[in-house]
Amino acid sequence: MSADYSIETESLGRVYRLRENKKKKDQPRELVALSGVNLQVQRGELFGLLGPNGAGKTTLIKILTTLLAPSTGWAKVAGYDVHRETVKVRPLINMVSGGESSGYGLLTVRENLWMFSQFYGMQSAEAYKYIDELLATFGLTDRANTKSADLSTGLRQKMNIIRGFMTGPEVLFLDEPTLGLDVGASRDVRGFVRRWTDENPRRTLLLTTHTMVEADELCDRVAIINRGKVLACDTPAALKHELQQEAIFNLDVSAQNGLEAAHFETLPGVHKVQLTPFDGHSQLQFILAEEAVLSAVVNTLTERDVTILNLTKREPTLEDVFVTLVGRSMAEEEKAGSNGNGH
Amino acid sequence: MNLRSFRTAAWLGWKIESNWTDPFLFAVYSIIKPLAGAAILVVMYSIITKGDFTNPLFPYIYLGNAFYMYVGAVMTGVSWAIIDDREHYRTLKYMYVAPIRIPLYLIGRAVARFLTGSFSVFITIVFGALFLHVPIEVAQVDWLLFSVSLLMGVVLLALMGLTLAGITLLLARHSDYLGDAVAGGLYLFSGAVFPLDVLPAWLRPIGYAMPITYWLELLRRSLVGSVAQAFPTLASLSNNQLLAILGGMIVLAAFIAVITFRYCDHQARERGYIDRTTNY
Numbered sequence: 001m002s003a004d005y006s007i008e009t010e011s012l013g014r015v016y017r018l019r020e021n022k023k024k025k026d027q028p029r030e031l032v033a034l035s036g037v038n039l040q041v042q043r044g045e046l047f048g049l050l051g052p053n054g055a056g057k058t059t060l061i062k063i064l065t066t067l068l069a070p071s072t073g074w075a076k077v078a079g080y081d082v083h084r085e086t087v088k089v090r091p092l093i094n095m096v097s098g099g100e101s102s103g104y105g106l107l108t109v110r111e112n113l114w115m116f117s118q119f120y121g122m123q124s125a126e127a128y129k130y131i132d133e134l135l136a137t138f139g140l141t142d143r144a145n146t147k148s149a150d151l152s153t154g155l156r157q158k159m160n161i162i163r164g165f166m167t168g169p170e171v172l173f174l175d176e177p178t179l180g181l182d183v184g185a186s187r188d189v190r191g192f193v194r195r196w197t198d199e200n201p202r203r204t205l206l207l208t209t210h211t212m213v214e215a216d217e218l219c220d221r222v223a224i225i226n227r228g229k230v231l232a233c234d235t236p237a238a239l240k241h242e243l244q245q246e247a248i249f250n251l252d253v254s255a256q257n258g259l260e261a262a263h264f265e266t267l268p269g270v271h272k273v274q275l276t277p278f279d280g281h282s283q284l285q286f287i288l289a290e291e292a293v294l295s296a297v298v299n300t301l302t303e304r305d306v307t308i309l310n311l312t313k314r315e316p317t318l319e320d321v322f323v324t325l326v327g328r329s330m331a332e333e334e335k336a337g338s339n340g341n342g343h
Numbered sequence: 344m345n346l347r348s349f350r351t352a353a354w355l356g357w358k359i360e361s362n363w364t365d366p367f368l369f370a371v372y373s374i375i376k377p378l379a380g381a382a383i384l385v386v387m388y389s390i391i392t393k394g395d396f397t398n399p400l401f402p403y404i405y406l407g408n409a410f411y412m413y414v415g416a417v418m419t420g421v422s423w424a425i426i427d428d429r430e431h432y433r434t435l436k437y438m439y440v441a442p443i444r445i446p447l448y449l450i451g452r453a454v455a456r457f458l459t460g461s462f463s464v465f466i467t468i469v470f471g472a473l474f475l476h477v478p479i480e481v482a483q484v485d486w487l488l489f490s491v492s493l494l495m496g497v498v499l500l501a502l503m504g505l506t507l508a509g510i511t512l513l514l515a516r517h518s519d520y521l522g523d524a525v526a527g528g529l530y531l532f533s534g535a536v537f538p539l540d541v542l543p544a545w546l547r548p549i550g551y552a553m554p555i556t557y558w559l560e561l562l563r564r565s566l567v568g569s570v571a572q573a574f575p576t577l578a579s580l581s582n583n584q585l586l587a588i589l590g591g592m593i594v595l596a597a598f599i600a601v602i603t604f605r606y607c608d609h610q611a612r613e614r615g616y617i618d619r620t621t622n623y
Binding site: 016017062065066067068069087090091093094095097100101102103104105106107111115116118119120121163 | 347348350351354355358359362432433434436437438439440441442443448609612613614615617618
């Protein structure tokens with residue numbers, strides 16, 4: 001393994017065995033959460049895992065943080081095998097999971113944080129100093145002596161984020177860190193995450209998110225993951241650049257008769273089309289091979305007595321990258337996954 | 344760092360143990376609970392023996408029952424931390440990610456239960472000596488034997504708790520009853536409430552195979568030697584022989600605890616149980 005890699009995985013896979021349901025014997029007994037994941041995250045990188053709920057992001061983090069054994073392949077963090085060398089990995093890492101209310105509610109915020117500092121071998125005086133600094137950074141100073149059970153979900157989440165950063169890990173794993181935070185708090189957290197990584201080139205941060213803006217704004221590189229497989233991995237700019245040769249249009253239309261995406265899919269030069277009912281109208285999103293294809297789209301709309309209310313050309317986003325790779329939006333993919341009728 | 348983690352875990356355990364009420368009520372509860380338990384036993388004994396408190400059987404039962412409080416307190420204290428952290432506080436995964444020795448952390452968490460258990464045992468014994476004529480004379484107590492035996496017993500119970508903690512890692516629902524179930528099962532066969540001679544001959548080997556039997560015998564001998572001599576169960580063994588047997592059993596318990604915990608820990612990571620919550 002190259003010494004420059006903080007995280008490296010090869011053919012990493014994880015299969016969960018499901019309990020047999022005697023009433024539904026035809027149900028699958030295994031769930032493939034990860035399959036053939038190959039990743040290299042360089043030291044000092046802020047790396048994002050972007051994918052819908054159930055894509056395998058949390059499973060990957062659990063493996064990398066030594067909580068879960070892989071079924072196939074291997075993974076190394078800070079140069080150590082996460083399955084066989086857990087004792088060497090753990091002093092170098094920390095993790096924070098978003099959207100949960102973990103923590104000892106009977107302890108104050110300061111006590112909770114001090115306790116974890118002790119588990120990481122920090123001297124109390126040094127720990128208190130750093131805790132107070134971080135509490136001030138995250139606007140929690142006035143809540144330092146509040147029992148964490150009395151905090152709102154968002155404030156408790158901030159406390160957990162401080163717990164993750166406080167121990168000075170070489171590799172930090174943040175699993176949906178802004179889940180449950182309001183817009184302002186999310187922005188503060190993103191700002192801190194970026195500064196923390198930039199301050200020290202030895203710090204590596206792996207962040208999972210299903211928020212496109214977060215991945216786009218924050219990460220040096222992003223891996224798009226869906227159904228346990230990494231579909232693409234590059235800088236956000238490079239991922240979007242792939243689509244820049246194409247033309248992306250959003251159209252708000254009013255249709256008298258039924259309108260279906262299938263009406264456009266056979267047109268030459270139409271790469272992707274999505275139809276979404278919106279506020280009494282329909283919203284169409286086209287990814288076209290080139291701008292000239294738009295005239296054929298407009299002709300088809302006219303033939304079907306469809307009135308165009310608004311037409312916009314826009315720059316590609318990571319959502320478009322996801323749609324191109326998967327064939328549907330992240331929200332649709334989550335819905336399909338939860339209904340069990342995906343690909 | 345291991346000592347620091349242990350101390351911190353003990354601090355956390357104490358915070359959790361004493362959190363549910365104010366200190367005064369906690370103290371009252373700590374006194375009333377063991378006395379109520381002892382009172383039930385005394386009433387039952389009184390009815391069965393028609394108030395014969397001079398029989399050596401009474402101090403035998405009373406002391407065995409008093410020290411048996413440690414079994415539930417320490418053993419369940421260690422294993423309960425798994426349930427508490429995983430299901431209630433949802434912090435077990437963070438403990439696992441931290442560079443601590445999980446067994447040491449779990450044992451640290453049980454220190455508070457050991458302390459409250461010690462208080463209960465002390466109150467029960469003092470009450471027995473003052474009001475129920477349990478024949479303890481401070482000057483006659485073999486304090487060295489008592490201290491060594493108590494220490495060995497606590498180590499033994501912590502190791503048994505660690506074995507249960509390993510098994511608890513692989514269980515989900517209702518595994519909080521595991522410690523109580525094991526403690527209840529051992530209660531009948533360890534000579535806590537009656538000498539092993541009372542058991543049918545074919546059941547006695549269970550009692551002889553259990554280290555708690557030897558531990559309780561040693562504690563009784565150190566406090567009231569005459570009582571222990573009144574029952575033939577272990578009379579043929581000297582104190583040193585009992586200590587040697589207990590020591591050997593502790594080594595065996597340590598071996599079992601290490602192997603079981605490692606195996607269960609490995610299995611929990613294989614199956615993804617470290618952070619599994621059942622929301623019951």
